[in-house]
Structures are given as structure tokens and as C-alpha cells.
Amino acid sequence: MATTTPEHDRRIAEMKFSSVYPHYVIKVEKKGRTKDELHEVIRWLTGFTDDEIAGHIERESTFEQLFADARLHPNAERITGVICGYRIEDIETPLTKQTRWLDKLVDELARGRKMEKILRAE
Template sequence: MTKPKIYTMSFAKVYPLYIAKAERKGRTKAEVDTIICWLTGYSPEELQEQVDKQTDVETFFAEAPELPSRNLIKGVICGVRVEDIEEETMKNIRYMDKLIDELAKGKKMEKILRDSS
């Protein structure tokens, strides 16, 4: 079975699209970075290293230090319930899509990051 094209795409190509989507709605690159770091466990410096290395999306998630809070993410993205996606890489991609969508729709960062405090 062949991998979906997104898996082999450089994260450096996808990343600016997330930023552009957020900025079109009045949000910032810093907020996008915060979301990605929260989801993946990368530090801001590690995130930038992944972008600079042109790491593919599959490796980006495979090398993520931790994905601790992703089980708190529920809902539908692209017509699919994220918690029902079985393949891990696709699930992680959809989690990130969902969080960036929430940011672009004006949701508060505390809600996006599922702040349970």
C-alpha cells in the first residue's frame, strides 16, 4: 500500500500554509507555533530545526518528543471524526489541522490547548 502524499511532503511546505491560514484570520505565527509545540512536544527551537531540515511530515510526527495531550482533541475535520482515525500519522495530521482550524475560527488559546486547569 502506498503512503498518502502528505506523509512524504516536507513539513516546511505545510507549515507556512498553517501560518497563512491563521494570519488571514488575524491570528499570529506565534500562536501557530504554540499549538504545534503543545501538540508535538517540540520546543520552539526544535520546531524550527525540523522546518530547516525539511523533514517530511511522517518523520516530523515520528520524531516528536511526545504527543501527550492529543487524546483531549475531539471533533470532526474534513468530515471525519478525529478520534476514529486509526492510522497514527494521519490522526496526528488531522489533530494539527483541527487545532489550526480552531485558531482560525477565533477560539481562545486556552480552549484550543484544552487547558484543564
């Protein structure tokens, strides 16, 4: 798998969380999971409260702004695998890696993985 390009990294940084969030909700709900479970995953990764998540949506924060405010979970580095054609552990740009961590967690939630596995409890 190829690593990301500077153009790809810039696109990720400038993308608005508020534009992607509804897609996350649709993806997990279509597979029988809940918005509350989605928020549990986002809270785990970012350290945000539900009010902080809502604030980022309301302010139309970019992923760069979102992750600049995040207090990343110490076990986030355990998130590995392929998402959107990229092997997460090979991504060198921290912001792109963090965004793909979130994508991977949402994907695992939608695929029906148990919450304790998604949240890297082991």
C-alpha cells in the same frame, strides 16, 4: 465518515511539513492570530522548541519524520471533531491521526477559539 485509505495515509506521511507550514501561517494571520500563537499550538502538541520547529522546516522533514521526533502532549487524545472530511477519533492510522490533530488545532486557532480551549487545558 469514511476512514482513511492506505494511499491517503502514505500521502500524509510523505508530505513535507515545510510545504504545509506557510499555509498554516497564512491561515491564522488572515484571521487575526499570530505566528507566535501558531508556534504555541505546535509546541503544545509536539513538545518541540521553536528551534526544533525551525529545524524540521529547514530539513524539509516529512510529517512522518516530524511526528517520529515529537513528544506528544498527553491531552492530545482530547482533540476530536471533523477535519478535512474525516472524524479524527475514527482515524486508525496513528500518523494520519496526529497530522489531523495538528490541522484541527490550526483550524481552531484560525476560528478564534480561546487558547486554553485549543490547548485542552480543562
